Amino acid sequence: MKIEMQSENKILAKINKSVGALANPSSYDLVCHEHRLGEPLPSIDKLEKIVNMIREILFPGYFGNTSLRPNTIKHYMGVYVDELFELLSEQILAGLCFTCEKPEEVDFQERSRFAQGLASDFIEFLPEIRRKLVGDVETAFVGDPAAKSRAEVIFCYPAIRAISNYRIAHQLLLLGVPLIPRIIGEMAHSETGIDIHPKAQIGEAFTIDHGTGVVIGSTCIIGNNVKLYQGVTLGAKSFPLDEDGNPIKGVPRHPIVEDNVIIYAQATILGRITVGKNSIIGGNVWVTNNVPPNSKIVQFKAREASFADGAGI
Template identity: 90%
Template sequence: MQSDLNILEIINKTVDQLSEPQSYDQVCHEHRLGEPLPSTEKLARIVNMLREILFPGYFGNTSLRPNTIKHYMGVYVDELFELLSEQILAGLCFTCENPEEVDFQERSRYAQSVASDFISFLPEIRRKLVGDVETAFVGDPAAKSASEVIFCYPAIRAISNYRIANQLLKLEVPLIPRIIAEMAHSETGIDIHPKAEIGEGFTIDHGTGVVIGSTCIIGNNVKLYQGVTLGAKSFSLDEDGNPIKGVPRHPIVEDNVIIYAQATILGRITIGKNSIIGGNVWVTNNIAPNSKIVQFKARETAFSDGAGI
């Protein structure tokens, strides 16, 4: 058993080690006094509020009626504007390389402008989500109603976060979109990078383990099952051996494609429209439109470019 003196020495030594700059220079963010930091708690509140706005009456504790919905929408949007402006500002400050040169008041006004621009896209985000819900309902015989899909299906939560994060990213908001996307990843097990481009009528059945990379392009009316990976095959390296970022390296999935469970699609390849990719297959070359790829026929399937999988 350690004596009180030994315990104190151990604690003091550990504090000294943890305070050495070389031990934390890669994992420490230094910020100016008064500079806001992104808050996962506040971002969670923003996401929950957006779900209330996008799906009125389904999330939160408010009982909406036709004669009260405009009032509550006004209250929600006002609060959303304040919270989102604050978190956008925090993201801008957090990623600023030369904070001492930044006009904080000007940056704050810019954050408010971006927040208002994002709010103007909410009707369009809702329109797309309505299509996603309808696709999930029509495509699943187990679903009894669209309400069940909204309440219960993890895909709707993940796709909602994606469409929110994707719009923020298009408005050049740093950091915050990735945090929102990773919240859905933690909540549902579905990993959709906010930079991916996904068309309308998108659905994921079951969903756990789905991965969609940052440079993926997905068309309209695409359906994925659990465990599908739309990933990168390899990374181009610079002369120093470091990965070159920003290069398209994930698949393009065209309209009306179905990809079944545990399929792995890698690299900047194209899955042609109206194709069906069976479960547990590994695809690294282009697939012609109207193809059907399954394990036992994989080597027999012909492609328009002569490539196999």
């Protein structure tokens, strides 16, 4: 390959041409956010710090330097919660500012106080989030023979990290916090490969074994004591369109999974269907119709071979 030496003028001309093209409003009008001076922007780094701090509060002794001595733990909790309140208030405010359609009509100080109120509402719910996560950890520990301890589950299992982010994000979404819940959910998705939309409704004692490739859509409803394996998709089959041919937002389009259901690896369940309680969905199956309670859905060839061997499924 022949390398051509370029003159300084030619190099500057190419750079200036790119700058002009990049500054052309027609090239960025759909993806540009006009920022108001003085308003905070959402920060991935700060949100990561917030999630890590919440994890430290919810699982004391596992993350950070929280002391478990009875005479100091309340002090540590107070310090962490105070810092969490400040950071979370700022990021909630940033989300409110970022998504506001008419910022000139909103009083900034009033919006700031509103963000602080939402942050305090979330902190008030932290004990309940911990209670649910304790149930998730216990379910993962009891249900996995490879787990040596609850500590191993908390430290090592990607499902607990993803479910923790989900329960944090879901509560923020229920409080009406914009944008921030989705960012927190996508943090876990990037880190673990488990994609749980914060709008999904997930009951207690929930667990995901292995986890990579799991997708749970925004309008999913999942009951209590449900277990998923890697690669499970709870997705949408089709998208209703409006008169202009655009997808209609907010329509329930993902599955309902009732209590005590197990869904094995790579199963794909699509549409607003119901998987009845106490059912088992085998691996690599495609389900687009309602499944009655107490059902077992498996691939026909696998079932046939199993019965021929006298094993049953």
